[in-house]
Amino acid sequence: MMQPAATALGLRLRVLAEGPDVAAAQVITPAPIGAADDLEALVAFATECDAVTFDHEHVPGPGLRAMAEVTSVQPGADALVHAQDKIVMREKLTDLGIPCPRWARVVDRAAVEAFGSWPVVLKTPRGGYDGKGVLVLDGPDDAKWGTADAWLADWADRGGLLAEEHVPFTRELAALVARSPSGQAAAWPIVETVQRDGVCHEVTAPAPEVSDDLAAQLTDIALRIAGGLDVTGVLAVEVFEVLRDGVRTVVVNELAMRPHNSGHWSIDGSVTSQFENHLRAVLDLPLGSTQARAPWTVMVNVLGPQEIETRHEDLYRSYLHVMAHDPGVKVHLYGKEQRPGRKLGHVTVYGDDLDTVRERARHAAAFIAGEIDE
Amino acid sequence: MMQPAATALGLRLRVLAEGPDVAAAQVITPAPIGAADDLEALVAFATECDAVTFDHEHVPGPGLRAMAEVTSVQPGADALVHAQDKIVMREKLTDLGIPCPRWARVVDRAAVEAFGSWPVVLKTPRGGYDGKGVLVLDGPDDAKWGTADAWLADWADRGGLLAEEHVPFTRELAALVARSPSGQAAAWPIVETVQRDGVCHEVTAPAPEVSDDLAAQLTDIALRIAGGLDVTGVLAVEVFEVLRDGVRTVVVNELAMRPHNSGHWSIDGSVTSQFENHLRAVLDLPLGSTQARAPWTVMVNVLGPQEIETRHEDLYRSYLHVMAHDPGVKVHLYGKEQRPGRKLGHVTVYGDDLDTVRERARHAAAFIAGEIDE
Numbered sequence: 213m214m215q216p217a218a219t220a221l222g223l224r225l226r227v228l229a230e231g232p233d234v235a236a237a238q239v240i241t242p243a244p245i246g247a248a249d250d251l252e253a254l255v256a257f258a259t260e261c262d263a264v265t266f267d268h269e270h271v272p273g274p275g276l277r278a279m280a281e282v283t284s285v286q287p288g289a290d291a292l293v294h295a296q297d298k299i300v301m302r303e304k305l306t307d308l309g310i311p312c313p314r315w316a317r318v319v320d321r322a323a324v325e326a327f328g329s330w331p332v333v334l335k336t337p338r339g340g341y342d343g344k345g346v347l348v349l350d351g352p353d354d355a356k357w358g359t360a361d362a363w364l365a366d367w368a369d370r371g372g373l374l375a376e377e378h379v380p381f382t383r384e385l386a387a388l389v390a391r392s393p394s395g396q397a398a399a400w401p402i403v404e405t406v407q408r409d410g411v412c413h414e415v416t417a418p419a420p421e422v423s424d425d426l427a428a429q430l431t432d433i434a435l436r437i438a439g440g441l442d443v444t445g446v447l448a449v450e451v452f453e454v455l456r457d458g459v460r461t462v463v464v465n466e467l468a469m470r471p472h473n474s475g476h477w478s479i480d481g482s483v484t485s486q487f488e489n490h491l492r493a494v495l496d497l498p499l500g501s502t503q504a505r506a507p508w509t510v511m512v513n514v515l516g517p518q519e520i521e522t523r524h525e526d527l528y529r530s531y532l533h534v535m536a537h538d539p540g541v542k543v544h545l546y547g548k549e550q551r552p553g554r555k556l557g558h559v560t561v562y563g564d565d566l567d568t569v570r571e572r573a574r575h576a577a578a579f580i581a582g583e584i585d586e
Numbered sequence: 587m588m589q590p591a592a593t594a595l596g597l598r599l600r601v602l603a604e605g606p607d608v609a610a611a612q613v614i615t616p617a618p619i620g621a622a623d624d625l626e627a628l629v630a631f632a633t634e635c636d637a638v639t640f641d642h643e644h645v646p647g648p649g650l651r652a653m654a655e656v657t658s659v660q661p662g663a664d665a666l667v668h669a670q671d672k673i674v675m676r677e678k679l680t681d682l683g684i685p686c687p688r689w690a691r692v693v694d695r696a697a698v699e700a701f702g703s704w705p706v707v708l709k710t711p712r713g714g715y716d717g718k719g720v721l722v723l724d725g726p727d728d729a730k731w732g733t734a735d736a737w738l739a740d741w742a743d744r745g746g747l748l749a750e751e752h753v754p755f756t757r758e759l760a761a762l763v764a765r766s767p768s769g770q771a772a773a774w775p776i777v778e779t780v781q782r783d784g785v786c787h788e789v790t791a792p793a794p795e796v797s798d799d800l801a802a803q804l805t806d807i808a809l810r811i812a813g814g815l816d817v818t819g820v821l822a823v824e825v826f827e828v829l830r831d832g833v834r835t836v837v838v839n840e841l842a843m844r845p846h847n848s849g850h851w852s853i854d855g856s857v858t859s860q861f862e863n864h865l866r867a868v869l870d871l872p873l874g875s876t877q878a879r880a881p882w883t884v885m886v887n888v889l890g891p892q893e894i895e896t897r898h899e900d901l902y903r904s905y906l907h908v909m910a911h912d913p914g915v916k917v918h919l920y921g922k923e924q925r926p927g928r929k930l931g932h933v934t935v936y937g938d939d940l941d942t943v944r945e946r947a948r949h950a951a952a953f954i955a956g957e958i959d960e
């Protein structure tokens with residue numbers, strides 16, 4: 213999704229692909245092959261680039277630092293570590309005075325039980341993604357303790373796990389900002405995100421019923437994080453909205469330092485997409501307007517169907533029907549093979565009436581995914 | 587510019603490139619090399635494709651027919667000939683009752699002088715592009731008769747030249763439509779185009795001060811041409827607006843059977859761009875909404891500067907300034923080397939006030955092209 217923006221800006225992309233079949237390698241050339249932890253491949257690749265950036269956060273620090281010896285790496289290793297390690301992130305956000313769930317580093321079962329309130333959310337500091345590496349324990353007798361004990365043993369000599377209070381949130385919101393090395397920053401409207409099985413599923417921009425105060429508070433949090441962590445490129449701050457004494461406020465859940473699913477709406481819904489501003493930011497070009505283009509924009513992910521029987525063998529046929537049904541829907545497919553629950557693409561619809569826009573987007577995504585048949 | 591739309595739709599493009607340095611080959615892979623008249627290269631290429639389409643009209647008929655033996659070729663040879671040969675086009679449009687300038691086929695000087703009214707516009711039937719292959723003769727003593735005589739001699743045994751009356755137009759408009767093999771058609775709003783030295787320079791969508799009647803008349807003409815010529819994909823119909831007895835009407839100037847410069851505004855200005863609908867049309871997918879997204883959209887081409895002294899050696903530096911000056915401008919660069927008058931890219935601006943939108947777009951294009959310095 214970075215490529216259309218790069219093409220328009222006249223920038224040449226190259227991608228370091230994990231294998232010849234990855235989606236990005238199908239549409240970007242050249243696409244040399246190399247793993248994210250292959251130091252030699254990383255440096256050889258970086259040598260050919262004016263700047264290097266990422267579509268995931270899992271390039272280890274040594275690789276980032278080695279690439280930074282030969283070219284501009286954005287975001288840098290010192291920023292990226294906060295998106296790679298959830299304990300490092302919590303320590304830093306707490307230092308910056310950013311509202312977080314109550315949290316602690318836990319190295320054994322006793323520490324988890326001493327955390328003080330159930331349920332406890334247990335997270336592996338590294339390697340988690342889309343709900344993986346997260347365990348909710350309801351109490352000392354929870355059946356999931358088997359997994360928890362294994363995780364604790366596994367992480368004991370690597371600093372332990374992250375324990376967090378289970379935040380009783382009213383809904384989830386996200387703030388998306390872009391920041392350049394010279395410090396220019398731009399913030400998109402606050403969005404509402406709906407997760408399904410730990411995976412972002414639906415995004416509404418702007419988030420309905422967010423007061424100006426709350427929007428300003430959340431935007432300020434995202435900009436303070438971007439500045440405080442020296443983030444370059446796009447930063448997504450996922451938060452829980454909570455009611456405290458009748459007032460809506462937020463606590464930070466997760467960070468992503470890259471164009472993020474919560475910002476896909478911006479491709480069709482904003483003057484400048486998150487992908488374009490990410491490229492502009494990492495190259496230290498002036499940032500584009502983050503204004504929304506329509507009163508309401510709704511993005512819904514197309515997830516690989518769970519049941520083989522309901523699967524449309526041929527996405528092409530099903531999006532043909534969606535296109536015929538609604539000429540205004542914007543379909544984005546990623547060229548990935550179907551697997552249950554996998555993000556295969558997304559659809560975006562925009563317009564003046566939220567209910568209509570949301571219904572159209574949900575219908576299109578569900579139809580392409582084979583969840584409905586009419 | 588076809589590639590971003592293809593990527594979103596999950597379609598894989600391949601391009602048959604005239605050489606390794608052409609702009610399309612820089613961003614599309616695979617890009618085998620082959621000339622538009624190399625029958626063997628065309629067929630080898632077509633064999634690997636589900637459908638073949640074009641970004642220019644200059645593939646000769648035998649190549650088109652050979653490709654059509656192995657795959658779907660859209661538009662087909664029988665349609666494309668009307669965009670390749672201006673005399674064939676005039677004959678067909680006249681048959682269809684489409685308003686054209688008065689015209690005649692001329693094989694010698696006597697025929698031109700007998701055409702009856704000066705000035706006479708002389709056109710080579712084939713190979714013309716962006717004002718090339720067009721000669722305006724003011725009378726029997728015009729200094730350009732030397733060229734005209736050479737053209738007449740050159741085309742004498744190929745059916746002669748096209749002579750047309752010089753239409754005293756008030757301005758130029760264009761109608762853009764997409765049509766699929768199954769006959770579905772969609773029309774974008776009528777636009778006003780401004781030429782500079784025979785090259786499309788500025789496009790305003792919708793065309794200001796076009797009555798509903800005139801818009802309907804022009805859209806109807808474009809749809810009748812698309813149907814009558816069995817055009818598939820995008821068709822651009824460039825027309826002259828003329829005042830007849832105080833009433834504005836139109837006569838058809840040129841046809842283009844591909845995404846056209848007069849439709850570049852649709853990338854940022856319409857729900858579905860001409861490139862997306864071209865792909866949808868040639869694959870016989872349902873067409874997308876052609877609605878404008880803003881009250882006014884203005885596109886201005888970035889042309890290579892005439893004077894070397896005013897040239898910005900580095901487009902990158904100049905668009906950096908444009909981005910800083912106006913975060914809402916959409917810059918599109920084509921990755922082409924600078925040459926005087928060459929289309930290097932375009933900029934698009936949209937908004938509520940036409941004067942402001944036009945001024946912003948003109949400023950951005952002029953700055954990138956090095957015509958102004960502030």
